[in-house]
Each structure stands twice: as C-alpha cells, then as structure tokens.
Amino acid sequence: MxxxxxxxxxxxxxxxxxxxxxxxxxxxxxxxxxxxxxxxxxxDPRAYDPDVEARRLDKMSAALWPLASQGDPETVGVIVKLIERRDTMDATIDGDLAAAVKATAKLQKAHRAQVATRADTE
The missing domain is CATH 1.10.10 (Arc Repressor Mutant, subunit A)
Known part of the structure; x- marks a missing residue:
C-alpha cells in the first residue's frame, strides 16, 4: 500500500x-x-476543518435547491442527506432535520401529483 x-x-x-x-x-x-x-x-497532511466542510455542504445544498424545490425525487434525497450530514456536524440538535424531512415529504408529494397530472394529459 x-x-x-x-x-x-x-x-x-x-x-x-x-x-x-x-x-x-x-x-x-x-x-x-x-x-x-x-x-x-x-x-493526510491536510487537517480536517469543520468550517470548510460546512461551507462545502452549504454550497452543494444551494446548488441543488432549485431542482429539489421542483420536487425532483433524486435531488430531494440528496438534499436530505446533505442536511443530515450538516446536522451531525453541529454540537446540538436543533430540530432542523425533522423540518427538512417534513418539507421533503411535501415536495415529493407535490412532485408525484405533477407526474400524475402530466401522465393524464398525455
């Protein structure tokens, strides 16, 4: 090795x-x-920097948010994973994860409704 x-x-x-x-x-x-x-x-000579990691996760979330807010199920799943990772970095649990999961479920439901509507019109 x-x-x-x-x-x-x-x-x-x-x-x-x-x-x-x-x-x-x-x-x-x-x-x-x-x-x-x-x-x-x-x-690894590079020291782990939680602030750099947090900024990286925030940038990824911001870049993916437009697709997630349209209900894209794969992107919503990625956003949830990013939020979960971000929450594990915080010393205290502040309930953001529960709110994110609830918002994700709402987005997925809206996306399924859109897909069903499109399928009906085609």
Missing amino acids: TEDRALRALDLATAGLSISKIATTLDTTPKEVKALIKAGKKQ
Missing part, C-alpha cells in the same frame, strides 16, 4: 465516489479501497 495510492483513494472518496467506483478506478477490490482510505486518513 503506497502513500500516493492511499491519498488518491482518500481524495476520490472525498470527491464523493462510491467504494465500488474507487475500486474500479484504482483497479483493486472494495476491501482494499476501505483499507487505503483508512491509511490515507492517517497520512
């Missing part, structure tokens, strides 16, 4: 690639990828 390979696996995981995609990219097994990521975390 080389240092470069471990850091490469960590970078790919940080970029959001799945374990299986990283395994394909690095021509290795998912089990080896998990070990590489773990090793990469120990070797």
Whole structure:
C-alpha cells in the first residue's frame, strides 16, 4: 500500500465516489479501497476543518435547491442527506432535520401529483 495510492483513494472518496467506483478506478477490490482510505486518513497532511466542510455542504445544498424545490425525487434525497450530514456536524440538535424531512415529504408529494397530472394529459 503506497502513500500516493492511499491519498488518491482518500481524495476520490472525498470527491464523493462510491467504494465500488474507487475500486474500479484504482483497479483493486472494495476491501482494499476501505483499507487505503483508512491509511490515507492517517497520512493526510491536510487537517480536517469543520468550517470548510460546512461551507462545502452549504454550497452543494444551494446548488441543488432549485431542482429539489421542483420536487425532483433524486435531488430531494440528496438534499436530505446533505442536511443530515450538516446536522451531525453541529454540537446540538436543533430540530432542523425533522423540518427538512417534513418539507421533503411535501415536495415529493407535490412532485408525484405533477407526474400524475402530466401522465393524464398525455
């Protein structure tokens, strides 16, 4: 396990690639990828900065919000995951997650109604 390979696996995981995609990219097994990521975390010279992570999540949420607010189910699912991740970063639970889940359910219901209406008119 080389240092470069471990850091490469960590970078790919940080970029959001799945374990299986990283395994394909690095021509290795998912089990080896998990070990590489773990090793990469120990070797990574960059310090974890929760503020940078929070800003990154906020930017992703803002970029996806227009699609989510139109009820796109996949985008709504991603937004929920981003909100969940953001909530785990906070020291206290302030109820935002429950409100987000409720809003998500409302958006999905509206989207299903739109899809049904379009199907009826076609």
